[in-house]
Amino acid sequence: MCMKPDQSRPCWQCGLALLVSGWLLSPLVAHAQAVPLAERLQLCAGCHNPDGNSSIPENPNLSGLDADYIVRQLQDFKSGSRKSPVMSGIIPMIDDKEFPALAEFFSKQKPKPGAKADAKLAAQGKEIYDEGIVGSAVPACSGCHNEDGSGTEKYPRIAGQHSSYVIQQLINFKSGERANDVKAVMRAVAKRMNEKEIRAVAEYVVTLKGAQE
């Protein structure tokens, strides 16, 4: 970042630049200020619904996602390493200290089944999800995200996620627009897929139920 390779602290030029730009921009940027969880959740609920099962397909379901995964996404929106026209506008208002409680809350919400899917397309998607595409070396999604889409600590839950959100994320991974995947593996997966395959697999992801308690 703003560091010389041999220094652990930011160099003074950078510090000055940050100070000046901060002063210039301060009236424009909303300052992060911690507020109580219940109050903050009202903001999130506007788009992700109170229980994290959003009604608008462009806004992802947050229910049941791994808490560490949520924290990391929020940090990445804040640092700019994940960009979203919507979340990037909201995140500066939120204090980093709030992230763990928000993540904890949404991770504990019960996921709802996804919308009704086009059965024909979903069947094509299932083939890709379970077996991958051998010819173009797309690994099976189930390998990492589990057969039921329940995910693990390292690989996020995707079961029942809105198809339009899944499609958008895969397109973003493919183009490199979303490049915050820690191991760069999702970019490698999506780069090998065409839009038709992406649509099919997304249609199947909607139908996944995740682990059933």
Next chain:
Amino acid sequence: MIKIRLLLLTLLLAPLTAVFADVADAVKSPKGYGSKGYVWGKLLPEQVTVLKLTGDPVRGKEAFRGCRGCHKADAAGVTDGTYPRLTGQHARVVIKQVTEVRAGIRVNPKMEPFSADHAVSPQEIADIAVFLATAETTRENGKGDGDAVAKGKKLYEQGRCRNCHGTYGEGDADGPYPVIAAQHYGYLKREMEYIKKGIRGNSHPDMVRAIRNYSHEDIDAMADYLSRLPDYRQSLAERKGK
């Protein structure tokens, strides 16, 4: 109906498949066999690091998640041989292969993004290696048609392949020489063609010399034979029992 749909899907995918066309288009590794300064088995710095670490099969199973999409949850690969069977492979062989793909010595563009250092740590390689060495499978491997087993056995013996890969195809953990018994037929055949052509980047020169003069039919016969050998652990247990 399903078949037609699959065919259509395959046709749609055809342009993409070309990127990964097999033997005919595979290229020599610029750092591997046949290049200046190539020495088989000379330990890379990363191999020294990984070999010092103690692997843990439980952690290895978890780390193997990133590999399951191709090599499958039971690590037994795909029957047509696109993805090799890894169950029961010697830990040192696994370490050698993964680190040499990372170093660009063995070329494997399909796997590279998923086994690169940003995806798997040296400790995870050590963990995965012990997990695979002890992993069992009950799934049948892909086999040749069985017509050329006797011929394959003879060629395998004449070629002195046993010196390194053993009578039962059990390889040698210290060589390290890979287990080749009960591997998928398609994979065995492809690798031997790569070795013959000098494009398996991390080839042992003695093996290239041994395989070079074999015809495609000979290679096919050996692949048929090796794919029909039982899991080497079974063979060794039976020998002990006698």
